[in-house]
Amino acid sequence: MKQLSVYLVFMLLLCGIASAQVAPSGDALLGSKKYEQYEKPDVCKSCHPDFYQQWRQSMMSQSYIHYWDEIEYFDLAVPHAEKVPGLKGPVDGCNGCHTPLAFMAGDVTPPRPSANSRANEGVSCEVCHTISSWSGDVPHNFSYISTPGRKKFGAKPGLVSPHHDTEQNALYEQTEFCGNCHNEKNPFGIWVKSTQIEWKEGPYAAQGVPCQQCHMPKAKGKNATMAKEDMVAQHLFHGAHDGGKVAGTIELRIHPSELEVPYDGTVVLSAQLFNAKTGHKFPSGSVEDRIVWLHVTATDAAGKIYHLPVDKKGFAGEEYTIASDVLAYQDMGVPKGIANFAGVQRDGVPVGDRIFRMPYLDPEGRMTIMQWNTKSLGVDYRIGPRETKTETYTWKLPDDVAAGPVTITAQLNYQKLVKPVADFLGVPADESEIVPVNIAKTTFEIYE
Numbered sequence: 001m002k003q004l005s006v007y008l009v010f011m012l013l014l015c016g017i018a019s020a021q022v023a024p025s026g027d028a029l030l031g032s033k034k035y036e037q038y039e040k041p042d043v044c045k046s047c048h049p050d051f052y053q054q055w056r057q058s059m060m061s062q063s064y065i066h067y068w069d070e071i072e073y074f075d076l077a078v079p080h081a082e083k084v085p086g087l088k089g090p091v092d093g094c095n096g097c098h099t100p101l102a103f104m105a106g107d108v109t110p111p112r113p114s115a116n117s118r119a120n121e122g123v124s125c126e127v128c129h130t131i132s133s134w135s136g137d138v139p140h141n142f143s144y145i146s147t148p149g150r151k152k153f154g155a156k157p158g159l160v161s162p163h164h165d166t167e168q169n170a171l172y173e174q175t176e177f178c179g180n181c182h183n184e185k186n187p188f189g190i191w192v193k194s195t196q197i198e199w200k201e202g203p204y205a206a207q208g209v210p211c212q213q214c215h216m217p218k219a220k221g222k223n224a225t226m227a228k229e230d231m232v233a234q235h236l237f238h239g240a241h242d243g244g245k246v247a248g249t250i251e252l253r254i255h256p257s258e259l260e261v262p263y264d265g266t267v268v269l270s271a272q273l274f275n276a277k278t279g280h281k282f283p284s285g286s287v288e289d290r291i292v293w294l295h296v297t298a299t300d301a302a303g304k305i306y307h308l309p310v311d312k313k314g315f316a317g318e319e320y321t322i323a324s325d326v327l328a329y330q331d332m333g334v335p336k337g338i339a340n341f342a343g344v345q346r347d348g349v350p351v352g353d354r355i356f357r358m359p360y361l362d363p364e365g366r367m368t369i370m371q372w373n374t375k376s377l378g379v380d381y382r383i384g385p386r387e388t389k390t391e392t393y394t395w396k397l398p399d400d401v402a403a404g405p406v407t408i409t410a411q412l413n414y415q416k417l418v419k420p421v422a423d424f425l426g427v428p429a430d431e432s433e434i435v436p437v438n439i440a441k442t443t444f445e446i447y448e
């Protein structure tokens with residue numbers, strides 16, 4: 001009995017020590033480490049040249065230095081936090097995902113990219129390969145636990161390296177690893193990024209297809225210059241910034257209700273949009289910035305082009321999913337110091353086109369691209385993984401239409417950042433270039 005109580009006291013002491021030393025994650029990471037505890041990507045490059053070059057091309061190496069990140073962080077988020085003190089913590093938190101070493105080193109606000117500091121390393125080799133576990137119920141907001149040192153964690157057992165130790169860690173094949181940074185809850189408690197949660201609710205989770213299978217596909221090769229050939233995880237991380245990855249994401253078909261229509265008749269065109277490629281919704285991630293729209297035109301026998309607006313379905317919030325000529329994003333006026341800012345065009349795409357998006361709404365209910373200022377989310381009209389959406393276009397033939405064959409063209413377009421916002425903030429053109437996702441054509445005949 002006495003022995004047991006001594007044992008219990010001992011166990012309690014042990015637990016006490018363990019909880020006092022609980023490894024930091026999330027906000028507690030701030031200032032918990034030093035830059036010097038992490039090696040630079042150039043060190044890894046000497047033996048892992050392929051992965052280094054792949055990573056260098058991906059957004060992971062750009063996560064702090066990319067011009068749009070710099071503009072949003074330094075021209076909107078930081079000045080906003082200077083005006084609204086409660087925002088300081090969340091805005092410092094941008095760095096927990098975009099430049100984790102700076103965050104963990106307590107180097108916030110980090111120097112601008114032009115200063116060429118270690119913040120520029122972004123999501124580096126060391127950021128990922130020192131993640132030993134994570135904490136919480138749902139991974140989000142840099143909930144990873146970082147254990148820097150000689151040991152590099154990975155998915156494979158028993159690998160030998162002259163430069164470091166290796167340790168197999170099951171987390172590297174799991175989506176929670178990615179969810180640490182690809183799910184985000186903002187100061188209002190809103191999920192402003194939920195790629196891993198969307199995945200978990202979808203068909204790919206049920207079939208055991210993690211993020212890694214599509215974004216780090218395995219191919220035969222060497223994972224280090226001195227290694228044996230094996231199937232190795234390519235470090236592509238290709239997503240919205242890769243036109244080829246976005247192309248064909250949605251398969252598109254369109255057909256008329258009749259093949260022959262009288263000159264004073266009406267034709268109904270139906271389009272089917274099938275999400276064949278993404279493991280989450282499309283678009284996902286920075287949903288507040290992204291816009292996907294379907295543009296449908298008819299070209300008559302005389303070559304005249306008519307733009308066909310989509311039929312309304314009548315669901316709540318549908319007005320956000322049909323392009324119109326209205327202003328939004330007025331909350332940018334606060335960080336930009338513009339009193340009573342009228343806003344800029346909400347969509348910048350042809351009026352009447354269907355938009356597949358989820359609007360982010362500021363505390364006054366206006367659309368915003370400032371995810372940290374999002375108090376609620378509007379209707380979710382994105383296309384889920386393996387979901388098919390149908391749109392119809394009822395076209396009462398106009399009086400001036402030429403008799404003969406008509407060609408219908410449906411084009412699905414994608415933009416990483418709504419153009420009017422990009423123009424207003426001076427974001428370089430490729431962030432708002434129009435990326436074609438897919439195109440479909442059909443014909444019918446008009447008779448007199």
Ligand code: HEC
Nearest residue numbers: 039044047125129152154155156159160161163166224227
């Ligand atoms: C001197 C050469 C060398 C350097 C420098 C080096 N590595 Fe390695 N690394 C290797 C070799 C060799 C292997 C084992 C490859 C094999 O056998 O498949 C390896 C394996 C790995 C693995 C796989 C671990 C696993 O269990 O799956 C990771 C992760 C890794 N290295 C990360 C890094 C990182 C991060 C850096 C830079 C901080 C780095 N390495 C620097 C040679 C090196």
Ligand code: HEC
Nearest residue numbers: 059063069097098123177178181211215237238239240241
């Ligand atoms: C330490 C945080 C972190 C982890 C862990 C992480 N990511 Fe990311 N990831 C980012 C950040 C930040 C960006 C955005 C870069 C930018 O555009 O500024 C990003 C960008 C991406 C992109 C490019 C998206 C685009 O717009 O082109 C893909 C794809 C991606 N991550 C996939 C993954 C996958 C798959 C995993 C898990 C194996 C993962 N990420 C783990 C932080 C992380």
Ligand code: HEC
Nearest residue numbers: 044048051052055060123124125128155172212223232233
């Ligand atoms: C966003 C996080 C992330 C970044 C950044 C990252 N890795 Fe990895 N790495 C992973 C994950 C996850 C795996 C395991 C993937 C799997 O097996 O499905 C992996 C696997 C590896 C492997 C073993 C590959 C194999 O299949 O044998 C090596 C080696 C490696 N990484 C080195 C590096 C180097 C070097 C860098 C920087 C140039 C780097 N990694 C950057 C997440 C990352």
Ligand code: HEC
Nearest residue numbers: 178182196199210211214239240245277278279283284285
């Ligand atoms: C079945 C394949 C597949 C799986 C599984 C998958 N993705 Fe993707 N992902 C894609 C494709 C295709 C795209 C390009 C289209 C797009 O931008 O959404 C993409 C795009 C992205 C983007 C950019 C999204 C945007 O619209 O800006 C991110 C970030 C991303 N994936 C992260 C992840 C993460 C994290 C996971 C796991 C939780 C994951 N992906 C699982 C196929 C996949």
Ligand code: HEC
Nearest residue numbers: 068069072073077093094097141142181184284285286372
């Ligand atoms: C929980 C991690 C996390 C936090 C916190 C976070 N981000 Fe991100 N951010 C990401 C990821 C992951 C992506 C990539 C999503 C995608 O490609 O769709 C991203 C994308 C972006 C992009 C778009 C990049 C592009 O080129 O399209 C900008 C700009 C950005 N973040 C700025 C910020 C700012 C400013 C903050 C703070 C207010 C912030 N982020 C907080 C993870 C985070």
